[in-house]
Amino acid sequence: MSISVKNLSKHFDKQKAVDLISFEAKPGRILGFLGPNGAGKSTTMRMLTGFLAPTAGEISICNENILSNPVTTKQKIGYLPENTPLYTDMYVKEFLEFVGETYGLKNLVNTINDVVKRVGLTPQQHKKISMLSKGYRQRVGLAQAIIHNPQVLILDEPTSGLDPNQLVDIRALIKSLGKEKTVVLSTHIMQEVEAICDDIIIINNGKLVANTSLEDLKETHYPLSLEEIFKKLTLD
Ligand SMILES: Nc1ncnc2c1ncn2[C@@H]1O[C@H](COP(=O)(O)OP(=O)(O)OP(=O)(O)O)[C@@H](O)[C@H]1O
Numbered sequence: 001m002s003i004s005v006k007n008l009s010k011h012f013d014k015q016k017a018v019d020l021i022s023f024e025a026k027p028g029r030i031l032g033f034l035g036p037n038g039a040g041k042s043t044t045m046r047m048l049t050g051f052l053a054p055t056a057g058e059i060s061i062c063n064e065n066i067l068s069n070p071v072t073t074k075q076k077i078g079y080l081p082e083n084t085p086l087y088t089d090m091y092v093k094e095f096l097e098f099v100g101e102t103y104g105l106k107n108l109v110n111t112i113n114d115v116v117k118r119v120g121l122t123p124q125q126h127k128k129i130s131m132l133s134k135g136y137r138q139r140v141g142l143a144q145a146i147i148h149n150p151q152v153l154i155l156d157e158p159t160s161g162l163d164p165n166q167l168v169d170i171r172a173l174i175k176s177l178g179k180e181k182t183v184v185l186s187t188h189i190m191q192e193v194e195a196i197c198d199d200i201i202i203i204n205n206g207k208l209v210a211n212t213s214l215e216d217l218k219e220t221h222y223p224l225s226l227e228e229i230f231k232k233l234t235l236d
Contacts, residue, residue: 001063002027002152002182003048008057009206010043017043019206020057025199027151030178032197032214033186036234040206041186042082045156048184049079062151075103078145082156082186086140088130092121095129096143103148111147119143119173135166142173153177155185159192171196190226204234 003025010018018040025031035041046052048059050066050073059066061073087095093112100108116125119139124132129140138158145153158174159167175196177183187193193200193214200217202210210217210233221229 001025002061003184004058004060004063005044005048006058008044008047008059009055010040010047010052011055016206018047018054018203021203021206021208023201023208023211025152025182025184027182028179029198030174030183030185030196031199031201032193033184033201033203034188034193034230035186035203039203039234041203042156044203045079045154045184045186046081049077049154050074051079075148076151078148078150078153080138080141080145080153080155080158082160084137084141086129086137086144089128091128092116092125092132092140095140096147099144100147105148115143115147118146120169133166135162135170138162138166138170139173142170146177151181153181153183153185155183157186157188159187159189167192190230193226202230202233209233 001024006022007020008018009016009020021044033041043052047054050070062076064073066073090098096112096115097108100111105111116122119142121136121139121143124136129137132140155174159170162170171192174183174185197214199213200210201208217229224232
C-alpha cells in the first residue's frame with residue numbers, strides 16, 4: 001500500500017479539523033478526496049506530506065512511518081498545495097533547477113527538459129513565472145511535484161480556476177501520472193471525479209463518510225448522481 005492512514009486526527013484548539021480518519025491509497029489508482037469547504041481536506045493533505053504534525057494517528061508512505069522517517073518519506077512524495085506558492089520572480093527553468101537541487105538530483109538539465117515536456121510547458125519554458133497564466137503556473141506546480149519522480153502525488157485542488165481547455169489538459173496529465181503512481185487529489189468538481197478517479201473518500205466535519213471505489217459508491221446509491229450522493233452524505 002502506498003499510503004496508509006490510521007486513526008488520524010488534527011485538533012486546532014477545541015476544533016476537530018480531522019477526526020480519527022483511516023484510509024488507504026493504492027499504486028496505479030487515483031483517489032479522489034471530496035468534502036465541503038472546511039471539511040478537513042487540506043489539513044489531511046498537509047499531514048500526509050509532513051508539513052503539519054498530526055494530533056494523533058499514524059501515516060505510512062510506501063511502508064515507512066512519516067514521523068520516524070521524515071526525510072526518506074518526503075523524497076517519495078510530490079505535493080501540489082492549494083494556491084501553488086511559486087517564486088514568481090524566477091524563470092520557469094530556474095525555479096525547477098532550484099527545486100531539483102533541493103532534492104539533490106543528478107543530471108538536472110535532462111531531468112528538467114523531460115519534466116517540462118511531460119507537463120506541456122515547452123512553449124513557456126523561457127518565461128518568468130509571473131508572466132504565466134493560471135493554467136501554466138499550475139503546470140509549473142505539477143512539474144515541481146514530479147521532478148524527483150516520487151511514487152506518491154498529493155494534489156490539492158489541482159484544477160481550480162482553470163479554463164475548460166486547460167482543465168482537459170491537466171486532467172489528462174494527472175490521469176497519465178496516475179497509471180504509474182499513487183495519486184490523491186482533492187476537488188469540488190464531480191465531473192472531474194467521474195473522469196479520472198478510481199477510488200473516493202468523502203470527509204465531512206473532519207470525519208470520513210465514504211471510503212470506497214467510485215463504482216461501488218455509485219452502485220450503493222443507485223440511481224443517485226454523484227452530486228446527489230455527495231449532498232446526501234455531507235448535509236447534516
Ligand atoms: N492553522 C489552522 N488554525 C486553525 N484552524 C485551522 C487551521 N487550518 C485549518 N483550520 C480549520 O480546520 C478546518 C478544516 O480546514 P481545511 O482547510 O482542512 O478544509 P478543506 O476541506 O481543505 O476546505 P476547502 O474545501 O475550503 O479548501 C476549517 O474549519 C479551518 O478553518
